[in-house]
Amino acid sequence: EADIYQTPRYLVIGTGKKITLECSQTMGHDKMYWYQQDPGMELHLIHYSYGVNSTEKGDLSSESTVSRIRTEHFPLTLESARPSHTSQYLCASSWLLNEQFFGPGTRLTVL
């Protein structure tokens, strides 16, 4: 069983608020990822990190930012939330080249 955690699980927030979605893993994985998924759609990679102080943007453009100050922690921040940011956000980590372990996700609704 993968030990990767995301908080909050659900978040409903008003437009313009700053939010941070938390992701932590206890497996010591160097690689971590953030995906965005809308219902019935594929997962889109929005950010990834290969280690401390390493962050890169993914294939899908996102207004969010990430940081990686500790190996186990990879938070995602939206400075000013908008309704278009409503989605599910999934965090993952990996050790091997391909197999990624996912957290339970955060379902974000921006009113």
Place this chain on the structure above:
Amino acid sequence: DQQVKQNSPSLSVQEGRISILNCDYTNSMFDYFLWYKKYPAEGPTFLISISSIKDKNEDGRFTVFLNKSAKHLSLHIVPSQPGDSAVYFCAASANTDKLIFGTGTRLQVFP
């Protein structure tokens, strides 16, 4: 342009019978393929994978078949069980850790 396609959004199968989930891809550089299973309100969990040097990989009730010439892979579940009811995502990578996901197929196994 979707590189990984799951053309069947849903599939309904009777318990005990075989479930066959299909996935097509367009990028001939893909060399590793994975299947993930996702329950509602949870993150995807890794199910089974296959390298492009193989055409079949089996793990218990789950078998993945790869047809490189047709750029097609399939996941067979036999016998299907009600607990298999979930959304199944196909994913692929091209000599990299970044995964490209399909849109998923919702499998329902009924008694």
